[in-house]
Amino acid sequence: MAKGDPGVSTRGRRAVPRSRKGATGDPELVQLLTPEGERIESVTGPDGTEYRVDFTDEEYRGFYRDLVLVRKLDAEATALQRQGELGLWASLLGQEAAQVGSGRALRTQDMAFPTYREHGVLYCRGIDPIMPLGLFRGVDQGGWDPNEFKFNMYTIVIGAQTLHATGYAMGVTMDGKTGTDEGEAVIAYFGDGATSQGDVNESFVWASVFNAPMVFFCQNNQYAISEPLERQTRIPLYRRAAGFGFPGVRVDGNDVLASYAVTRHALDNARHGQGPSLIEAYTYRMGAHTTSDDPTRYRIASEVEAWQAKDPIARMKAFLVKQKIADDDFFAEVDEQAKRESVHLRERVLEMPNPEPSSMFDHVYPNGSPLVDQQRAQFTQYLESFEGSAH
């Protein structure tokens, strides 16, 4: 139950029954779980949509488990970089809820287009977390079959994947795969900095006018590397959608339940042919942009502390404890699993084989090319001209 579709339960309401517009201090923010772990039963979004979720205890625990695992695996990757085993790592620390919530909202047939930071979404798609590490270790090109995993390759170019996703989504429509519950929806991930990119704005236009089954999922983590949000926008990002002609909503990106609810709603709209929408998951990057970055140079400690108090895992844990959905044994067991999986991941990373030098010719053309074959042969011959070569 750690991955996949938790579904929506019809089970009796356990949470404190409370209904209101928006959440504490921010009338624009869709929130179903406060930083203190208080459950809000339903929230009405800016366009009148009512967001509510109802999960079984097992499902609530599953969310918590995923959050913890995703954070632990991410921390392991950061450590591996510090130990010289990865060239680079872009940590998701602080953004677990936005990723797990939206990732679990995806149905099996849905297609995701990630940036280079969507390790949490990848995990929720049921993909082995080792998969992207070859890229960061430099032993492969970060390629996999997007169709096999319904998860496109990590895209380093900022915002480029939104165009790919929009084109893909337009294709989904052309294939007639929308309009039913089994319809396919497409989600594109990007950050607040990417909203300033032409690519993202172009994809908004195309998705809008072609009514593409798209969800634009913007994790607003407040910084584009070192540039703060006020250097990207004068209005809340989600309101940009209105100018392009589709709905936008801001969700508490540190609230896994609200992230799930909002994303699921937007995806279902898309799959039923209701067109695109923009979700702004309001969150915070607790760590550095990547391991090559030092965030203390551009942001103040008090800001980080304020967001620390909104931690996505702490609030989920508080909720589970208050509602007596989970006990200490459960938390210990999750921690143990996280440790086990991270050690396992580390071992496998260290054992990743170095690529054959000639493998660089492998994926130049899908069906090969005489010229590339010739170059490969020449290169192999060159390598063989050295003493002690294994070839």
Place this chain on the structure above:
Amino acid sequence: MSRVKEFNLPDLGEGLTEGEILSWLVKVGDTIELNQPIVEVETAKAAVEIPAKWAGRVQSIFHAEGTTVEVGTPIIAIDTDPTAGPLETPEPTGDAAKASSAAGEAAKGAADSDQNDDAASGKRTPVLVGYGPRTTAAKRRPRKGVAPAAPAQPAPVPVQPAPAPAQPAPAPVASGPSTTGNGHSGPAGGARVLAKPPVRKLAKDLGVDLSTLTGSGPLGSISREDVRQAASATPATAQPPAAAGPVGSTAANVGVHREQRIPVKGVRKLTAENMSRSAFTAPHVTEFLTVDMTRAMKALDRLRQRREWRDVRVSPLLLVAKAVLLAVRRHPMVNSTWAGEEIAVKDYVNLGIAAATERGLIVPNVKDAGRLTLRELADSLTDLVQTAKAGKTSPGDMSGGTLTITNVGVFGVDTGTPILPPGESAILAFGAVRKMPWVHKGKVRPRQVTTLGLSFDHRIIDGELGSRFLRDIGDFLADPEAALLAWT
């Protein structure tokens, strides 16, 4: 595998070469866990904590706080199995380790699979991540079949690798391709011939059938040269191949010498630079006006007959120059320069005359032409043109122009769309004066007609101003006497 492992300072950013040890978070003898922070290091990019790569006990610390350490050098040694009892032999530490690996490099005896030994034994060490094998000096891998006694001599490796077995095209790439007309002898057994679009276009233009050619380019593709050769050799295809050799090579030579390479320098270079700069910075507009100059030509004739003008060269250009100068007086804005934040309007006219010389196009100007009498203007123009033709125009004569006339009419053409000289905002093209059928007083008559072309910088001069300016020049040229009486 050794029980004590040394941890080398990794490249913590992308492409860093060193880091400063800020503080040690552990000390010798401490028991540490995997991923426990052990040291804080500051690099050019960030100050970061490094987590322990192995669990165990800190055996030794090689660098004190405040030391700057090169990436790839050991900073800490960790006993990964401290419960296994005391170490039998003193493990190499820090500099000692470096010394021993250097020794190992010389000995080349180590067959251990340990990483440092790998580097020492000359085997390839994985360098894809983090840091390279810094402990060894950069060294070329020995090539096979090279006598080890003479390492200084360059290895006799074939510079050009033998043709790879994967070579696709069966066509032996001959240097003198023939134009055999016997069907498809193209590459890849009758597959579509390879040629780039411009080459296809050339073949089409020259009437060469690409499928009859053998390409000499990559993958047997047909090159421009192949097509040219085929085109020039086509009439000679009837000759036997034996005789075709020299003919073919002559044809090839013809192809080579059909274009001439002229170094761009001097006036050509200056002209090119000025024209490109002007064409792509000043938004040009060009307007045309056709004028009946019959009356003006007659006025010129009368002028020539006057005694005081007897020795003066009087040409239609003189009238055009006068027309421009008078029109500028009525529209001073056209005599200006775009200076970024402001427009510099001049109250003097340095009238440029574009002149074709042996050295190329030069544009000397008549300084303060607006103050000259017609006679002075005529003398100045004559002087200026003669100096230019003699190639004696000084740089001072060519600088500071404010408005230019280009007399393309002397080449027998009607008009053009001239490009502004940099810094000027208007240029007038003066076309040939021809006898043309023209409606004069309600009837079609042969009249002496010319076409004026005025280009102007639209940043300064709008269509209205440009049109009025051109209209005034035209009015003067249509009836100089009346215009003079009316304007002055």
